[in-house]
Amino acid sequence: MTEEILRVRGLRKRFPGVVALDGVDFDLRPGEVHVLLGENGAGKSTLIKMLSGAYHPDEGTIFMDGRETAIRTAEDAQRHGIATIYQEFNLVPQLTVAENLMLGRPPRRFGFVDKKAMYRHAQELLDRVGVDADPRAPLASLGIARMQMVEIAKALGLDARVLIMDEPTAVLTTSEVQRLFTIVRQLKEQGVAIVFITHHLEEIAQIGDRVTVLRDGASVAEVPADTPEEELVRLMVGRSIDQQYPRERSTQGAPLLEVRGLTRKGVFEDVSFEVRAGEVVGLAGLVGAGRTEVVRAIFGADPYDSGEVLVDGLPLPRGKVTAALEAGLGLVPEDRKGQGLVLGANIRENLGLVTMRRATHGGFVDRAGQAKAAAEVAEQLGVRMSGLGQEVRTLSGGNQQKIVIGKWLLAEANVLILDEPTRGIDVGAKVEIYQLINSLTAAGRAVLMISSDLPEVLGMSDRVLVMARGRLAGELSAAEATQDSVMALAVGELEETA
Amino acid sequence: MTTGTLRLRKGSSILSENGSLIGLVVLLVALTLLSGDFLTVTNLLNVGVQAAVTAILAFGQTFVIITSGIDLSVGAVAALSAVVLAWTATSHGMAWPLATGFALIVGIACGLVNGALITYGKLPPFIATLAMQGIARGLGLVISQGSPIALPDSVSHVGDTIGGYLPVPAIVMLLMGVITAVVLNRTYAGRAMYAIGGNEEAARLSGIKVTRQKLITYALAGGFAAVAGIVLAGRLASAQPQAALGYELDAIAAVVIGGASLSGGKGKALGTFVGALILAVLRNGLNLLSVSAFWQQVVIGIVIALAVLLDTLRRRQAS
Numbered sequence: 001m002t003e004e005i006l007r008v009r010g011l012r013k014r015f016p017g018v019v020a021l022d023g024v025d026f027d028l029r030p031g032e033v034h035v036l037l038g039e040n041g042a043g044k045s046t047l048i049k050m051l052s053g054a055y056h057p058d059e060g061t062i063f064m065d066g067r068e069t070a071i072r073t074a075e076d077a078q079r080h081g082i083a084t085i086y087q088e089f090n091l092v093p094q095l096t097v098a099e100n101l102m103l104g105r106p107p108r109r110f111g112f113v114d115k116k117a118m119y120r121h122a123q124e125l126l127d128r129v130g131v132d133a134d135p136r137a138p139l140a141s142l143g144i145a146r147m148q149m150v151e152i153a154k155a156l157g158l159d160a161r162v163l164i165m166d167e168p169t170a171v172l173t174t175s176e177v178q179r180l181f182t183i184v185r186q187l188k189e190q191g192v193a194i195v196f197i198t199h200h201l202e203e204i205a206q207i208g209d210r211v212t213v214l215r216d217g218a219s220v221a222e223v224p225a226d227t228p229e230e231e232l233v234r235l236m237v238g239r240s241i242d243q244q245y246p247r248e249r250s251t252q253g254a255p256l257l258e259v260r261g262l263t264r265k266g267v268f269e270d271v272s273f274e275v276r277a278g279e280v281v282g283l284a285g286l287v288g289a290g291r292t293e294v295v296r297a298i299f300g301a302d303p304y305d306s307g308e309v310l311v312d313g314l315p316l317p318r319g320k321v322t323a324a325l326e327a328g329l330g331l332v333p334e335d336r337k338g339q340g341l342v343l344g345a346n347i348r349e350n351l352g353l354v355t356m357r358r359a360t361h362g363g364f365v366d367r368a369g370q371a372k373a374a375a376e377v378a379e380q381l382g383v384r385m386s387g388l389g390q391e392v393r394t395l396s397g398g399n400q401q402k403i404v405i406g407k408w409l410l411a412e413a414n415v416l417i418l419d420e421p422t423r424g425i426d427v428g429a430k431v432e433i434y435q436l437i438n439s440l441t442a443a444g445r446a447v448l449m450i451s452s453d454l455p456e457v458l459g460m461s462d463r464v465l466v467m468a469r470g471r472l473a474g475e476l477s478a479a480e481a482t483q484d485s486v487m488a489l490a491v492g493e494l495e496e497t498a
Numbered sequence: 499m500t501t502g503t504l505r506l507r508k509g510s511s512i513l514s515e516n517g518s519l520i521g522l523v524v525l526l527v528a529l530t531l532l533s534g535d536f537l538t539v540t541n542l543l544n545v546g547v548q549a550a551v552t553a554i555l556a557f558g559q560t561f562v563i564i565t566s567g568i569d570l571s572v573g574a575v576a577a578l579s580a581v582v583l584a585w586t587a588t589s590h591g592m593a594w595p596l597a598t599g600f601a602l603i604v605g606i607a608c609g610l611v612n613g614a615l616i617t618y619g620k621l622p623p624f625i626a627t628l629a630m631q632g633i634a635r636g637l638g639l640v641i642s643q644g645s646p647i648a649l650p651d652s653v654s655h656v657g658d659t660i661g662g663y664l665p666v667p668a669i670v671m672l673l674m675g676v677i678t679a680v681v682l683n684r685t686y687a688g689r690a691m692y693a694i695g696g697n698e699e700a701a702r703l704s705g706i707k708v709t710r711q712k713l714i715t716y717a718l719a720g721g722f723a724a725v726a727g728i729v730l731a732g733r734l735a736s737a738q739p740q741a742a743l744g745y746e747l748d749a750i751a752a753v754v755i756g757g758a759s760l761s762g763g764k765g766k767a768l769g770t771f772v773g774a775l776i777l778a779v780l781r782n783g784l785n786l787l788s789v790s791a792f793w794q795q796v797v798i799g800i801v802i803a804l805a806v807l808l809d810t811l812r813r814r815q816a817s
């Protein structure tokens with residue numbers, strides 16, 4: 001058995017109002033993929049932040065190569081050869097892709113940044129992960145999935161001995177995930193030790209070697225990665241889950257959302273479809289197929305060139321979020337940090353953001369009513385928090401995602417558009433969210449759902465639309481939709497035009 | 499050991515949460531000990547009067563800074579409003595309520611222009627309000643032809659005291675402070691300011707009309723500036739086109755000392771009030787201790803730096 005590169009004993013960490021880690025033991029060997037598994041708020045990200053120098057443990061010890069070590073800063077971590085892919089990304093949206101990739105260590109010539117070398121090196125890194133992005137483009141112009149790939153490429157550029165990946169696959173589609181796994185396998189062969197966090201259980205057996213399960217901040221089990229999924233779930237949430245996708249079909253009514261010939265030059269073209277009352281329509285496709293762009297245009301967040309959007313039979317003006325909202329549309333955006341949340345505000349304020357207008361009478365906001373509604377929805381979604389006054393920034397990733405969803409549940413939209421709604425949400429909480437989707441459609445509302453998680457699209461949709469290269473490549477009924485038929489449509493058009 | 503560190507952390511967080519308030523208390527105690535003239539009713543009321551103009555400007559500035567903007571025009575707008583008040587009251591013989599209303603409208607209009615330049619014109623707030631600073635100052639000079647206009651008696655009462663005791667400027671300051679607190683905490687406009695400053699894109703996608711709310715924000719700042727100008731004119735019994743020169747910087751300093759963040763989303767009326775009091779108490783105390791005006795500037799500069807350092811420290815602790 002190879003020597004451990006990293007070992008952690010009895011790690012504890014408290015934050016005001018919460019115990020985030022309550023005794024974690026963990027170790028890591030060169031050439032292995034060690035999966036960290038646990039519910040939202042179990043302490044996974046907190047643990048890895050102590051290995052990357054972002055947080056300091058209150059108690060406990062970290063050993064590197066058998067020697068007790070204090071990792072106080074990010075530089076310390078880098079010196080030990082630890083690189084981290086953060087769940088919430090460690091990127092600067094205003095800078096270019098290349099500048100982000102070389103953050104803090106741009107190639108220099110005579111004391112000046114050597115731009116040519118920077119772009120060349122950046123392109124190499126991007127090619128390595130196989131992402132199609134211009135190194136000169138501002139990072140903010142990339143969607144969340146390509147940002148994730150940049151974050152991955154950046155960490156790979158550090159040539160680390162220990163690579164920590166906090167939910168790298170949360171927004172990636174199957175093909176990007178497979179590409180990532182190929183890279184991970186290469187790294188393994190080179191003896192790199194990898195910590196891997198995911199809520200997609202099927203990935204564990206594919207890529208993992210060992211699994212450490214965290215529950216309420218404590219490590220409760222260490223099992224091999226080929227442990228059956230049901231067993232992993234039981235270890236993680238303390239009970240078993242009967243049905244991961246409990247879709248209950250409701251009777252379908254009139255079309256609530258109609259999209260006709262929607263076109264934005266160079267982005268998407270001639271997109272037409274409808275979503276009926278009581279229906280869940282899934283929107284599948286590869287990263288970059290234009291799904292997010294289409295729903296943003298429908299919601300009025302972005303402009304479009306031609307076409308029409310009708311809600312309840314009435315046309316919607318272009319590019320007006322407030323009009324879309326009044327017509328009964330809602331959009332849970334894919335990028336919770338950039339578009340969904342006011343990170344510096346607390347849970348109550350974030351949950352009340354959309355409903356605030358409705359709760360205002362004579363210019364004054366009904367704060368008590370807002371607080372009550374927030375408390376109810378937070379309870380419903382099982383948000384793990386110290387209280388409604390907790391700053392959203394300090395919530396765990398999955399719990400932040402629940403806040404974005406909760407905010408739109410309170411808005412009681414007639415047509416709810418969900419863009420990667422379960423990004424970073426644990427298996428147990430996912431079921432709760434699917435249940436809520438069921439109750440929405442049972443009440444005659446409609447849901448349009450984008451998801452890169454194909455099993456989720458297949459499991460929850462009554463109908464699946466597949467986009468490829470900015471066009472609708474096809475439509476599949478629930479019976480026709482399978483992993484293969486969806487992928488064939490998503491990729492097929494690509495090959496035709498190539 | 500852990501409970502010890504926990505308690506320590508809790509203690510230090512209370513300290514940094516209310517850092518400016520503690521600073522003010524320390525300052526008050528120190529000055530009381532250093533100067534026998536400090537802790538007298540007359541002097542404290544005097545401080546209140548001295549603080550009033552800065553505080554009112556700073557309340558208006560608080561709205562803007564919470565939306566992550568900045569308003570460099572408030573000093574000039576205050577002066578312009580004062581000139582308009584005096585001018586309409588004297589050369590046009592307007593009754594004082596009408597003249598005051600007119601001055602307020604001018605302030606609000608300046609704010610609206612700021613807001614329009616920033617939202618529709620897409621100018622950075624710094625540039626838009628810098629331009630407005632020049633425009634307002636210039637218009638004040640044009641209208642007054644460069645010289646002070648004495649206020650008619652009917653108007654100069656704003657500088658008076660009620661019952662020979664309570665100074666009107668201080669009362670107006672408190673009133674504006676309460677209005678600020680209510681707007682920020684209770685109204686849609688106030689809550690929208692926090693959301694916009696915290697994450698403008700998230701606010702927009704949540705259905706907040708960002709353009710409209712920003713117009714309201716800058717209009718409020720302009721209106722507050724007009725009130726400050728009226729109070730200042732009342733105190734001086736005349737409107738001076740060159741009054742309130744550089745006051746926008748004091749106002750910004752007060753807001754920042756009060757714990758607001760220039761990157762937006764944070765700030766409170768009470769904090770700003772404390773910030774303005776710190777500046778006024780400091781100036782008053784340094785005067786009482788006969789510190790030269792030159793050194794006073796140095797001291798105030800240091801205080802501003804310290805306050806912001808404390809803020810950075812607090813944020814680092816939070817992350």
Ligand SMILES: Nc1ncnc2c1ncn2[C@@H]1O[C@H](COP(=O)(O)OP(=O)(O)OP(=O)(O)O)[C@@H](O)[C@H]1O
Nearest residue numbers: 015020040041042043044045046394395396397398
């Ligand atoms: N800076 C902080 N201040 C206060 N509480 C914090 C802070 N950081 C984390 N927490 C709390 O610590 C707990 C563990 O959070 P952590 O981010 O480690 O969870 P996680 O296992 O990564 O969850 P997820 O699957 O949702 O990403 C949560 O309850 C969270 O609210």
Ligand SMILES: [Mg+2]
Nearest residue numbers: 045087396397
């Ligand atoms: Mg996490």
